[in-house]
Amino acid sequence: MISKKIKRRNFLSFATFLGLGATATAGWEMLYHAPEETPGITAGARKPLRKALNKTELFFRKFFGNDHHVKSYPKSMAAKEVRTNGDIGIDDTGFNPANWKLEIVKSGEEVLKIGIDEIKALPKTEIVYSFKCVEGWDQIQYWSGLKFADLISHYGLQSLAQKEYVGMETPNGEYYVGLDRESALHPQTILAYEMNAKPVPLENGAPLRLIIPVKYGIKNLKRIGKISFSDRRPRDYWAEQGYDYYSGL
């Protein structure tokens, strides 16, 4: 009888529909209430989501190209009021740029200390590009400084730079970033000592800050204190707050 068939198919299809719906809801609840990852180099995200972020990073890293450059703009388009979004790591009073030296950790014992004048004597690279914050805003900014790749070659750090990651931290150690090697060595990555052709102001990261256009702003460390190299991911401030470690553009 046709009405029996209709009833049967209705029942089967709706039972499946509701059953799958219940399963999907349960699955979602499981994900939403999944435990937070064990805090390590990364922290603050649910365990399965962190796994997904890491896997997605591996996928999209394949598309990285040294020849993929961010767009440059004329200097006239650079913002006069450069936006700062935080002072984590640079909020200690009594910091004197005159006493500052860039510290490059070559090994457990050997630390290379470089003054700002030495850095300024090396070839200068300028960049006018659209700085992108992970929050979703961007601003065209004009920075100049020493290409990180040039720092490596000048000080003969090539073997160190073979390691998978570069770590940088502020002198007080309160803000720190981890960079994959290829992003750090990207031709547009610079250690900037000038903003709008004038010395970087304190609030923008004086005397030397990282400008790495292939990453979101969170990786652009202000007031670089120490640089180190490692095959394991160095600690990263925002990765500990649930953000993607790679944060590459």
Added chain:
Amino acid sequence: MKVIKEKHPLVMRWTHWINFPILTIMIWSGLLIYWANDVYKITIFGHTFVRFFPNWFYNWLSIPHRLSEGMAFHFLFMWFFTLNGIFYVLYTIISGEWRELVPTRHSFKEAWLVVLHDLHIRKTAPPQNKYNAAQRIAYTAIIVMGAGSVFTGLAIYKPVQFYWAAWLCGGYHLARILHFALTIGYLFFFVIHVVQVVLAGWNNFRSVVSGFEVVEKPGSANKSILNENPPAPTI
């Protein structure tokens, strides 16, 4: 006498229902991301008519200060959204279902007549096969929009590595605006879609779960035996 009329193949139903929660999650997680720089508004002659979004809206949905969480969900579910969409499009092409879905050259004129009919201004509606002209336009447009969200999303997500996508979108700014506008588009689609589904009644709604509608066919009791075994459902 009642007859089973097959309407929606299994794949159509699966991809439709899978998309619903996934798109919901994409929009929700997208809001968590958007909040971090929620600059869009509709301003005409200096007066702001709509602010996307007022604070009560964010608080109602517990949106503030969850950017990293939003990104984590968004970058996971984006895979399912995209793959489901591609699977659906491929299916409509391979199965030939696209012929029912893609607008014809008469569709734009006919769609207007459909709207007038739906508003009870016109008594008759133009002839249709499975979908009327307005549906053809809507169901095709929504796929173009979905592809647009994926493409603009990629341009926002990796504007350096996928610089060509960012360029085609007219730049990072415009990609973000388009991505947002498309999302508002889905919300409008959803409202109209649900209203139409409710108005179309149970027989129609059932068909997008069970696959068939029940239609009345004129005929005597003798003929019922011939109809005992309707053609096997097309999958």
